[in-house]
Structures are given as C-alpha cells and as structure tokens.
Amino acid sequence: MEKLKIGIIGAGRIGKVHTETIIQNVPEAEVVYIADVNLDEAKNLAERFRIKNYSNNHKDIIDDTEINAVIICSPTNTHAQYIVEAAKAKKHIFCEKPIDLDLEIIENAIKVVEENNVKLMVGFNRRFDSNFKKIKQMVFEGKIGEPHILKITSRDPAPPSPEYSAVSGGMFLDMTIHDFDMARYIVGSEIEEVYAIAGVMIDEKIGEAGDVDTALITLKFVNGAMGVIDNSRKAVYGYDQRVEIFGSKGMLKVDNNAPDNHKYYSEIGVHASLPLNFFMDRYIEAYASEIDEFCQAIINDKPISVGGIDGLLAVAIGKAAKLSVNEKRPVKIAEIWNK
Ligand SMILES: NC(=O)c1ccc[n+]([C@@H]2O[C@H](COP(=O)([O-])OP(=O)(O)OC[C@H]3O[C@@H](n4cnc5c(N)ncnc54)[C@H](O)[C@@H]3O)[C@@H](O)[C@H]2O)c1
Numbered sequence: 197m198e199k200l201k202i203g204i205i206g207a208g209r210i211g212k213v214h215t216e217t218i219i220q221n222v223p224e225a226e227v228v229y230i231a232d233v234n235l236d237e238a239k240n241l242a243e244r245f246r247i248k249n250y251s252n253n254h255k256d257i258i259d260d261t262e263i264n265a266v267i268i269c270s271p272t273n274t275h276a277q278y279i280v281e282a283a284k285a286k287k288h289i290f291c292e293k294p295i296d297l298d299l300e301i302i303e304n305a306i307k308v309v310e311e312n313n314v315k316l317m318v319g320f321n322r323r324f325d326s327n328f329k330k331i332k333q334m335v336f337e338g339k340i341g342e343p344h345i346l347k348i349t350s351r352d353p354a355p356p357s358p359e360y361s362a363v364s365g366g367m368f369l370d371m372t373i374h375d376f377d378m379a380r381y382i383v384g385s386e387i388e389e390v391y392a393i394a395g396v397m398i399d400e401k402i403g404e405a406g407d408v409d410t411a412l413i414t415l416k417f418v419n420g421a422m423g424v425i426d427n428s429r430k431a432v433y434g435y436d437q438r439v440e441i442f443g444s445k446g447m448l449k450v451d452n453n454a455p456d457n458h459k460y461y462s463e464i465g466v467h468a469s470l471p472l473n474f475f476m477d478r479y480i481e482a483y484a485s486e487i488d489e490f491c492q493a494i495i496n497d498k499p500i501s502v503g504g505i506d507g508l509l510a511v512a513i514g515k516a517a518k519l520s521v522n523e524k525r526p527v528k529i530a531e532i533w534n535k
Pocket residue numbers: 205206207208209210211231232233234237254269270271272274292293294319320321360370475
C-alpha cells in the first residue's frame with residue numbers, strides 16, 4: 197500500500213519533534229517535504245532524516261499534489277492562513293496550538309476545513325499522555341464518583357525567547373491553553389467561568405512586553421465541579437506537570453515523570469532525580485501517539501478525537517482568563533464566545 201505523504205511546515209522545536217516521531221513510529225506514513233522560511237532550518241532537518249525535498253516557501257508543500265497531509269509547526273500567527281490554504285488544496289491538517297488568537301479567524305478556518313471535507317487535528321498532545329489518559333478514563337468510569345475539585349500544576353523550566361513570545365499570544369493563549377484543554381478533557385464538562393490573577397515574578401522584560409509569567413486561575417465547570425490551575429514560566433527544578441482530581445468517592449493523582457525513580461538516602465536527606473526537563477522529553481510518547489492517531493484517522497477514514505472546536509474553546513477560555521486579570525473579576529466564557 198502506498199504510504200501517506202506528509203509535508204511539515206516549520207522546522208523549529210516542535211517541527212523537529214513531529215518529524216522524528218512520524219519517522220520512528222508511523223511506518224504507514226512518510227515525511228516527504230520540509231518547509232521553513234529559514235532555509236537552513238528546513239535543509240538541516242531534511243538532511244538529518246534523509247527527506248527528499250525542502251524549501252523556504254510553504255506554498256511548495258501546498259502545491260505538491262503528491263502530499264496528502266500537512267503538519268503546521270510554524271509560529272502561531274501563520275496557523276490559520278496555512279490551514280485555509282491546505283484545506284483548499286484538499287490536504288488533511290494537523291495544526292499546532294493555538295489555531296489563532298482571534299475567534300472569528302478560527303471559526304473561518306474551521307468552516308473552510310469543513311467545506312473542503314478534510315480532517316483537522318489540533319496539537320493538544322497532553323490528551324495522549326498515558327498517565328492523563330488513564331485518569332480521564334477512570335473519571336469517566338465513575339471511579340472517583342462525582343468530580344468536585346481539579347488541580348493542575350503546570351510550570352515550565354524557562355520562559356521562551358522574546359521573538360517567540362511576541363507572536364505567541366502571551367502565557368494564557370500559548371501555555372495555559374494546554375491546561376484549559378486538559379481541564380475540559382479530564383473533568384468531561386465544559387468550563388463556564390474563570391477567575392484569574394497573574395503577575396510578573398520572573399523577568400521584568402516579560403511584563404514590559406505586556407505579558408505575565410505567573411498565574412492562578414480558578415475554573416467553574418458546567419457540571420458544578422471546580423478547578424484551579426497554577427502556572428509559572430520558570431520552575432528551577434524542571435518541567436512541573438501534575439494533575440489531581442478529587443471527587444465524592446476518591447481521588448486520582450498524576451505526578452511528574454523523572455528519567456529514573458532512584459532515591460539516594462544520605463545523612464543530609466533523601467534525594468531523587470529532577471522531573472524530565474521539558475515537553476520534548478516529558479511528552480515524547482504522547483507526541484508519537486497523537487501523530488499516530490492523526491495518520492491512522494486519515495488512512496482508515498476515522499474521526500479525530502481533538503479537533504477545531506477544541507482548539508477554539510481553549511482560545512475562548514484563554515481570552516476569558518486574560519479579561520479576568522485585566523478587569524479583576526470572574527468572566528463567563530459566554531461573554532467571549534456564545535455559539
Ligand atoms: N503542542 C506542543 O507541545 C507545542 C510545543 C511547542 C510549540 N508549539 C506550537 O508550535 C508552534 C511553533 O513553536 P516552536 O516552539 O516550534 O517554535 P520555533 O520558534 O522553535 O520554530 C518555528 C519555526 O517556524 C519557522 N517559521 C517562521 N515563520 C514561518 C512561516 N511564515 N512559515 C513557515 N515557517 C516559519 C521558523 O524559522 C522556525 O524554524 C507555535 O505555534 C507553538 O505554540 C506546540
């Protein structure tokens with residue numbers, strides 16, 4: 197059988213991850229093209245994995261009739277445009293989060309995808325982490341009874357570069373967006389209202405650029421559950437990714453993953469390995485499982501589990517959190533998007 201032919205747009209941090217995971221984990225698919233405005237990045241990635249074609253123009257992928265699917269890994273401000281172009285060229289689309297920072301632009305991109313009858317998957321990779329999948333399934337099975345309190349701790353090891361931040365939409369739409377999606381996914385209910393406080397505690401430059409680096413966000417779910425997300429752009433001990441969900445019949449908890457689970461006991465204390473350092477390590481298996489679902493959904497014409505509407509809702513919740521910080525009040529998601 198002929199392999200699914202894929203073009204990757206954007207050869208930066210996440211473009212490299214997706215290229216490598218497809219090559220290593222999805223034998224039914226083949227990466228045939230890499231495009232990046234920085235030709236050196238495209239060339240380096242293509243040569244590293246012996247990929248035939250590379251270019252500094254994403255149009256070369258869109259116009260290539262051999263290519264069945266594109267993976268959009270370029271900066272956030274390019275996603276919606278590339279989705280529209282790829283959909284019109286009848287290519288299936290995997291797009292990194294967020295789809296865009298503007299809800300109308302997202303709605304339009306989803307509309308064009310539907311009109312052209314192609315698949316769109318949004319890169320909420322944490323849904324594919326085996327630990328989070330397990331607790332989601334157990335919540336669904338009623339193992340903790342009625343969910344009452346969700347707690348998500350999500351702290352990065354270091355803030356991104358100023359160039360990255362400039363087009364990322366800021367912490368809520370770039371980073372917390374994963375936590376908003378996790379909250380909807382694990383509780384299995386929509387978020388009705390958010391109340392957030394945030395500040396700049398790590399780097400003044402982040403504040404000067406109009407962003408925040410530390411936040412606490414409370415969530416109210418439609419099913420009555422409550423949640424809290426705590427974010428920091430800098431945890432000195434590594435990537436801190438923990439989830440706890442408490443309900444009427446018990447509690448479920450996911451701790452950090454470490455490279456090993458040894459413990460060293462000495463006269464001054466007990467020592468263990470630090471958590472895995474960042475997303476490329478912590479979620480490597482999740483990225484593989486995510487991209488496998490995308491490819492298999494195309495090959496077997498199956499539905500995608502995380503699509504355009506999930507991408508849109510996470511952005512709406514992020515905008516509500518921003519507004520909550522600015523106006524120092526709880527904000528209903530319906531104030532932001534009500535369709
Ligand atoms: N799901 C995740 O875990 C995850 C992790 C990291 C990043 N992301 C998302 O992926 C996207 C890229 O992030 P990154 O960390 O890889 O960034 P990056 O800066 O490492 O890489 C972006 C690449 O895109 C290239 N580029 C810039 N403008 C372009 C254009 N117009 N067309 C094509 N290529 C262009 C750059 O040269 C660079 O090589 C962002 O939207 C980000 O939100 C998702």
